[in-house]
Amino acid sequence: KLGAIEAGGTKFVCAVGNGEGEVFERMKVDTDHPDKTIPAVIEFFKTHQVDALGIASFGPVDVDKDSPTYGNITSTPKPGWKDYPFISHFEKELNIPVGFTTDVNGAALGELTYGAAKGLDGCLYITVGTGIGAGAISNHQLVQGFSHPEMGHILVRRHPEDHYEGHCPFHKDCLEGLAAGPAIEARWGKKGHLLTDHALAWEIEADYLAQALMQYILVLAPKRIIMGGGVMKQERLFPLIREKVKDLLNGYVAFPQVAEHIDDYIVPPGLGDNAGITGALILAGEAYKTVKVK
Amino acid sequence: KLGAIEAGGTKFVCAVGNGEGEVFERMKVDTDHPDKTIPAVIEFFKTHQVDALGIASFGPVDVDKDSPTYGNITSTPKPGWKDYPFISHFEKELNIPVGFTTDVNGAALGELTYGAAKGLDGCLYITVGTGIGAGAISNHQLVQGFSHPEMGHILVRRHPEDHYEGHCPFHKDCLEGLAAGPAIEARWGKKGHLLTDHALAWEIEADYLAQALMQYILVLAPKRIIMGGGVMKQERLFPLIREKVKDLLNGYVAFPQVAEHIDDYIVPPGLGDNAGITGALILAGEAYKTVKVK
Ligand SMILES: Nc1ncnc2c1ncn2[C@@H]1O[C@H](COP(=O)(O)OP(=O)(O)O)[C@@H](O)[C@H]1O
Ligand SMILES: Nc1ncnc2c1ncn2[C@@H]1O[C@H](COP(=O)(O)OP(=O)(O)O)[C@@H](O)[C@H]1O
Ligand SMILES: [Zn+2]
Ligand SMILES: [Zn+2]
Numbered sequence: 214k215l216g217a218i219e220a221g222g223t224k225f226v227c228a229v230g231n232g233e234g235e236v237f238e239r240m241k242v243d244t245d246h247p248d249k250t251i252p253a254v255i256e257f258f259k260t261h262q263v264d265a266l267g268i269a270s271f272g273p274v275d276v277d278k279d280s281p282t283y284g285n286i287t288s289t290p291k292p293g294w295k296d297y298p299f300i301s302h303f304e305k306e307l308n309i310p311v312g313f314t315t316d317v318n319g320a321a322l323g324e325l326t327y328g329a330a331k332g333l334d335g336c337l338y339i340t341v342g343t344g345i346g347a348g349a350i351s352n353h354q355l356v357q358g359f360s361h362p363e364m365g366h367i368l369v370r371r372h373p374e375d376h377y378e379g380h381c382p383f384h385k386d387c388l389e390g391l392a393a394g395p396a397i398e399a400r401w402g403k404k405g406h407l408l409t410d411h412a413l414a415w416e417i418e419a420d421y422l423a424q425a426l427m428q429y430i431l432v433l434a435p436k437r438i439i440m441g442g443g444v445m446k447q448e449r450l451f452p453l454i455r456e457k458v459k460d461l462l463n464g465y466v467a468f469p470q471v472a473e474h475i476d477d478y479i480v481p482p483g484l485g486d487n488a489g490i491t492g493a494l495i496l497a498g499e500a501y502k503t504v505k506v507k
Numbered sequence: 508k509l510g511a512i513e514a515g516g517t518k519f520v521c522a523v524g525n526g527e528g529e530v531f532e533r534m535k536v537d538t539d540h541p542d543k544t545i546p547a548v549i550e551f552f553k554t555h556q557v558d559a560l561g562i563a564s565f566g567p568v569d570v571d572k573d574s575p576t577y578g579n580i581t582s583t584p585k586p587g588w589k590d591y592p593f594i595s596h597f598e599k600e601l602n603i604p605v606g607f608t609t610d611v612n613g614a615a616l617g618e619l620t621y622g623a624a625k626g627l628d629g630c631l632y633i634t635v636g637t638g639i640g641a642g643a644i645s646n647h648q649l650v651q652g653f654s655h656p657e658m659g660h661i662l663v664r665r666h667p668e669d670h671y672e673g674h675c676p677f678h679k680d681c682l683e684g685l686a687a688g689p690a691i692e693a694r695w696g697k698k699g700h701l702l703t704d705h706a707l708a709w710e711i712e713a714d715y716l717a718q719a720l721m722q723y724i725l726v727l728a729p730k731r732i733i734m735g736g737g738v739m740k741q742e743r744l745f746p747l748i749r750e751k752v753k754d755l756l757n758g759y760v761a762f763p764q765v766a767e768h769i770d771d772y773i774v775p776p777g778l779g780d781n782a783g784i785t786g787a788l789i790l791a792g793e794a795y796k797t798v799k800v801k
Contacts, residue, residue: 288761335652349726351650358629358645358728359764366759367722370664383759428661432643432726434652465660465677467582470653 215501216263216309217493218254219316220244220270220299222291222343226490227254229261232498234327234484234491244271246293255306265504266303267312267496269319269489272346274299276314276361284313310504312496315361316340318348319492320441320482325350326495328483330437337435338488339364340442341422345389349433356433365389369424372417375400392421394444405444419450423457426479430458430466437470441482448481455479509795510557510603511787512548513610514538514564514593516585516637520784521548523555526792528621528785538565540587549600559798560597561606561790563613563783566640568593570608570655578607604798606790609655610634612642613786614735614776619644620789622777624731631729632782633658635716636736639683643727650727659683663718666711669694686715688738699738713744717751720773724752724760731764735776742775749773 214237219226222244229238238261242253258266273287284300300311314322321330321338330336339347345365349356356362366387377400381390390396397405401414408414426438440451455475462471470478482488508531513520516538523532532555536547552560567581578594594605608616615624615632624630633641639659643650650656660681671694675684684690691699695708702708720732734745749769756765764772776782 351645351652352648354646354648356645356650356727358730359762360728360760362728363725363760365725367725368664368718368755370662383757384755424662428722429726431657431659431661432723433650434654434656436652461662461678463677466654466657468653 214261214263215494215497216258216261216266217490217497218266218268218270219319219489219493220268221316222271225250225254227257228490228494229258229263230494232494234323234494236487236490236494239490244291247297248293251302255303258307263307263309263497265310265312265497265501266307267319267493267498267500268299268303269314269316269493269496270299272315272361273363274313274315274361276318276357277359284311310500312493312500314355314492314496315346315348316489317346318355318361319490319496320488321348321350321355321439321492322495323484323488323491323493324439324482327491328488329439329480331483333436335435336437336439337429337433338439338441338482339425339429341393341440341444342442343394345393345425345442347429349429349435351433351435364425364429365393367425367428369421372420374413375417388421388425392418392425392444397444405447409447415447415449415453418444418447419453419457422450423454423461426454426458427461430462430471434466437477438479439482439488440479441486441488445481451479451481508555508557509788509791510552510555510560511784511791512560512562512564513613513783513787514562515610516565519544519548521551522784522788523552523557524788526788528617528788530781530784530788538585541591542587545596549597552601557601557603557791559604559606559791559795560601561613561787561792561794562593562597563608563610563787563790564593566609566655567657568607568609568655570612570651571653578605604794606787606794608649608786608790609640609642610783611640612649612655613790614782615642615644615649615733615786616789617778617782617785618733618776621785622782623733623774625777627730629729630731630733631723631727632733632735632776633719633723634736635687635734635738637688639687639719639736641723643723643729645727645729658719658723659687661719661722663715666714668707669711682715682719686712686719686738691738699741703741709741709743709747712738712741713747713751716744717748717755720748720752721755724756724765728760731771732773733776733782734773735780735782739775745773745775
């Protein structure tokens with residue numbers, strides 16, 4: 214039996230399942246101070262006696278296996294979570310192997326293995342929600358360097374009809390500052406789900422997201438792009454984004470994925486809201502195997 | 508003995524060397540119609556009886572090993588080179604194994620193995636010359652998806668004092684359209700090497716390149732960034748770019764590479780103009796080993 218945690222900024226989703234991505238049990242707790250949240254999570258996994266655990270966590274996190282702080286949350290403003298040693302705490306408490314990555318890397322892994330990118334050797338998963346983040350897999354490996362990607366903060370060109378200054382505390386009008394859910398709310402004075410009929414709102418949103426996808430395509434050439442998160446529940450965004458990506462690239466990337474089959478290239482998650490927890494289960498399976506081999 | 512080709516848009520550099528990146532013989536030919544250029548190249552390698560060949564080529568090229576057109580140049584405007592079957596022609600003529608990648612991937616490989624990124628498991632190499640291109644290695648693997656990256660064409664925000672429209676035939680004012688050598692020449696009416704004292708020219712150039720590096724850092728978190736090509740001979744660009752990258756990230760990427768050691772993070776090539784040919788030699792060595800294993 215495998216355990217999985219999708220650790221988000223607002224809630225922890227915990228699951229017990231197997232290596233095929235099947236979930237048997239599920240539990241949610243709010244993301245409070247770790248002293249409150251973590252004991253409930255430990256309790257859940259102790260009760261279900263899982264053999265390995267996979268964690269897909271909000272970030273930034275230390276994903277460098279050679280680092281002394283591997284598996285820690287690093288610099289979050291969330292009270293109690295700065296430098297929280299995720300892996301080592303769970304390894305100690307549960308005495309089982311623990312796999313670890315970011316929430317969006319987890320979702321990319323889930324979608325690649327059982328979802329919208331099944332059968333490919335890589336994909337990019339982007340979430341557009343309270344924040345914007347993305348994870349990428351190239352040639353079966355998570356793309357990372359001195360750290361995991363922070364793709365949500367890339368720069369975009371301002372839409373001529375957009376006068377909202379942007380809310381990113383670091384960059385003001387980076388992608389996340391202009392296009393995450395809270396930016397939409399601040400720009401129009403209403404939450405996204407109440408703006409369904411506001412054509413300009415989605416025109417601007419699609420413009421920023423298409424610019425971002427163009428950059429990701431030029432840097433990574435991902436085999437498929439999967440867009441999830443609360444804001445992407447606005448299904449009208451998909452055709453708008455696809456058209457704008459084509460316009461922006463303007464024939465430069467002449468590959469059939471983009472030129473002819475863009476409807477199959479920029480897609481919603483195949484696993485719906487389960488992408489992250491499925492990825493965490495896969496990580497648990499990998500952690501289990503790695504230890505057995507040793 | 509290993510053979511190597513750095514196939515550029517203006518000239519082919521051919522070399523004979525060994526798996527340690529040492530070059531014994533070197534030869535240059537202009538990039539003319541392949542009917543003229545290729546026989547001279549074949550002749551050179553026949554004379555030197557090399558055991559394997561590595562090619563780092565201008566692009567776009569097909570780098571997908573599962574593709575029927577693997578190893579071809581794809582869509583270049585250069586007369587005679589469109590769909591030119593690089594690998595298969597050389598394999599047939601020389602009857603030796605051939606390794607193949609893009610020119611910038613080759614340079615990244617060379618710098619990672621013997622140059623400015625030696626000892627790391629990845630890096631990004633960007634050339635700023637007649638065009639702008641980059642190659643990235645993450646966890647010892649070249650980053651690629653449905654194709655190799657085309658990072659030179661990412662979008663940047665226009666510098667407020669720049670009124671040049673940009674020369675990219677696809678995107679007009681993408682990075683390459685605004686910051687490659689010919690853009691500098693068109694903007695100021697003089698070639699780059701004659702603009703050494705023109706402070707604003709390098710201020711604008713550094714702004715665009717720093718924006719590009721910011722995007723690459725956020726998407727790939729490369730372990731080191733190596734900047735080569737004719738335009739980067741302007742050494743004053745390095746301190747300007749480093750400062751601007753820090754300003755743009757504004758503390759968001761709090762890793763020591765960027766925050767404390769940026770002088771060692773954004774650097775010129777350790778191999779000078781030999782990065783590409785060295786990478787091609789490494790590719791030749793890999794092709795030789797792969798065939799021996801079979
Ligand atoms: N149907 C909808 N249309 C537009 N925006 C939505 C919709 N549903 C949720 N959102 C926005 O998505 C954001 C929440 O994203 P979500 O992915 O659910 O959570 P989180 O990013 O915190 O994990 C909020 O800003 C919310 O306003
Ligand atoms: N010292 C220099 N300062 C500024 N620009 C230069 C300098 N030397 C060459 N360049 C510019 O670099 C470009 C050529 O780049 P290079 O990397 O040498 O060739 P290519 O990209 O064709 O392989 C030209 O546009 C040239 O004007
Ligand atoms: Zn930001
Ligand atoms: Zn362009």
